[in-house]
Amino acid sequence: MRIARYTAGEDPVYGVVEGEVGEEVVHQVVGDPLYVEPTRTGQSHALADVRLLAPVIPRSKVVGIGKNYADHVEEMGGGTPPGEPAVFLKPNTSVVGPMDPIVLPWQSEEVHYEGELAVVIGRLCKDVPPDRVPEVVLGYTCANDVTARDLQRSDLQWARAKGFDTFCPLGPWLVTADELAVEDLRLTTRVDGEVVQDSRTSLLLHDVVRLVSHVSEAFTLLPGDVILTGTPAGVGPLRDGQVVEVEVEGIGVLRNPVRDSGDGGAA
Incomplete structure (x- = not known):
C-alpha cells in the first residue's frame, strides 16, 4: 500500500x-x-x-546512520568501516516533502546530497530483537540526508551539518512493509537528470533489521520516527537552481529543487 x-x-x-x-x-x-x-x-x-x-512528520526524531556502504567509506577517506552502525540524529524540523526546496544555508559553501532508503517506525518500541523488527516497521520511503560537508569537518560532530531546516527531504509517499522487501533494491540519485549515485540496498554493511534493532537499544522509538539507512558512493555538491532526485526501486522518486537562502547572515 x-x-x-x-x-x-x-x-x-x-x-x-x-x-x-x-x-x-x-x-x-x-x-x-x-x-x-x-x-x-x-x-x-x-x-x-x-x-x-512529507509522508510522515516525525513526532520525535530522525535517526541517521553513517558509513553504511563500503564504497562511501572509501570515498570519504577510507579506513575500516565501523563494526557497529554509526548513529547520529537530525531534528524533526529538518524534514520537508517532495518538491519543497532544499535551502542552502549561508553558513556553508559545500552542501552535499545523500540519497538513502528510509525506514518509518509504526509502533512504540525499545530493545527490539532482530526477529521482531518486522513487527515495528510501518514502511519505507525515499530520503535525502542533506549535509553541509564543510561544517561536518569543522564542527567535528554532525548535528549542525545535518540538521539545518530542509536538510531531510522525505517522500514521495510511504510504501507499507507488507508490500516491499528491502533486502535488494536499486537506489539512484540524479542531479539535473544526471545519475550521480547508483547502488543497491543489498550492499548495506548493516541491513535494515540490524539497524532497527541496534537503534532501539539506545532510543525508545515512537510511531513516526524515521531511520535513514546510509548513503552509497557518489555524494557531491548542490548548487542553486539544480533539481535533485532520489529514487528507490519499488517506492518512487523524491524530487526537490535547490535554492540559495539569499541570507548573508544579517543581524
Whole structure:
C-alpha cells in the first residue's frame, strides 16, 4: 500500500495512492495511518491535482546512520568501516516533502546530497530483537540526508551539518512493509537528470533489521520516527537552481529543487 500525506488546498490529509505512473489517484482516508487502519472517505483526487507533503512528520526524531556502504567509506577517506552502525540524529524540523526546496544555508559553501532508503517506525518500541523488527516497521520511503560537508569537518560532530531546516527531504509517499522487501533494491540519485549515485540496498554493511534493532537499544522509538539507512558512493555538491532526485526501486522518486537562502547572515 502506498500512503501519501497531501493537501488539496485545505488541511493536510492522508490517502492511499493507486494507479500506474502518470495516472495515479489518491483516495483520502480517515485519520493518521500511524495509529489507525486506513479507511477511505470516498473522496479521491488525481495525484497531479494535489500537493504531496512529507509522508510522515516525525513526532520525535530522525535517526541517521553513517558509513553504511563500503564504497562511501572509501570515498570519504577510507579506513575500516565501523563494526557497529554509526548513529547520529537530525531534528524533526529538518524534514520537508517532495518538491519543497532544499535551502542552502549561508553558513556553508559545500552542501552535499545523500540519497538513502528510509525506514518509518509504526509502533512504540525499545530493545527490539532482530526477529521482531518486522513487527515495528510501518514502511519505507525515499530520503535525502542533506549535509553541509564543510561544517561536518569543522564542527567535528554532525548535528549542525545535518540538521539545518530542509536538510531531510522525505517522500514521495510511504510504501507499507507488507508490500516491499528491502533486502535488494536499486537506489539512484540524479542531479539535473544526471545519475550521480547508483547502488543497491543489498550492499548495506548493516541491513535494515540490524539497524532497527541496534537503534532501539539506545532510543525508545515512537510511531513516526524515521531511520535513514546510509548513503552509497557518489555524494557531491548542490548548487542553486539544480533539481535533485532520489529514487528507490519499488517506492518512487523524491524530487526537490535547490535554492540559495539569499541570507548573508544579517543581524
